[in-house]
Amino acid sequence: MRSFFCFLGMWAGFLLAPETQGQPNNFNHWLQYSGTYWVNPQWGLTAHLQYRTYKPVTDLRVAFTGAEVQQAFKDLPVLVAAGYSHLFNRNYLTPEETTYTHENRLYQQITVRGQVGSVGVSHRYQVEERWLPQGYHTRLRYLLGLRVPIKPDAEGETPWYGILRNEVRVIIRDQPFDSNRVYGGLGYVVNKHLTLEGMWMSQLVGTGKHQHFSVFVLRHDFGQME
Numbered sequence: 001m002r003s004f005f006c007f008l009g010m011w012a013g014f015l016l017a018p019e020t021q022g023q024p025n026n027f028n029h030w031l032q033y034s035g036t037y038w039v040n041p042q043w044g045l046t047a048h049l050q051y052r053t054y055k056p057v058t059d060l061r062v063a064f065t066g067a068e069v070q071q072a073f074k075d076l077p078v079l080v081a082a083g084y085s086h087l088f089n090r091n092y093l094t095p096e097e098t099t100y101t102h103e104n105r106l107y108q109q110i111t112v113r114g115q116v117g118s119v120g121v122s123h124r125y126q127v128e129e130r131w132l133p134q135g136y137h138t139r140l141r142y143l144l145g146l147r148v149p150i151k152p153d154a155e156g157e158t159p160w161y162g163i164l165r166n167e168v169r170v171i172i173r174d175q176p177f178d179s180n181r182v183y184g185g186l187g188y189v190v191n192k193h194l195t196l197e198g199m200w201m202s203q204l205v206g207t208g209k210h211q212h213f214s215v216f217v218l219r220h221d222f223g224q225m226e
Contacts, residue, residue: 028061029053030201030215036070038223044070048085052213063088066105077113082106104131120147139178143167147187159189163199179205185215195219
């Protein structure tokens, strides 16, 4: 438990540190809560809340709310899900002027999980139907994730793990490339209900611009998990 509080304090200190980046679009912060209520071990309902900012805690960039229904297969390492999300976006037109837009999104996804030695491997395939101010489009996403145990405790368990992820996003249009996201960080399993993750994410968008994010995620599982 001491390790957990050290992890939490370190990440909170990073988020509350003075902002050093001059351009608000280049360096951002991302806080997320994902809570899953398992109706039974195969069916779950998940709520997602995200708060993305240009500066630590303040200067809203994106407010994200969403919910999904997911099914885990008893004899297969496969999870399927479908859901809805709403995004409230704030963008800088000039250093002094901002604009506000909304996005509504439906999505369907399949996650396939496996194991290579002690390393957990996941493949997530997602289709999004997006309604934006400039019109409708469909986006496809593929995420490869690695979960690497790194520090056994006194009982031989591994509450700490490393995180490596890469996600490619493409849009069905003449110029399909939307963005590529690369993640790296640490996770800590508090107990079977709570997991914390802290990551650094770099994103290359279709215009050639790079964006960077500090990411903090709290995952909460409850209900009939077993």
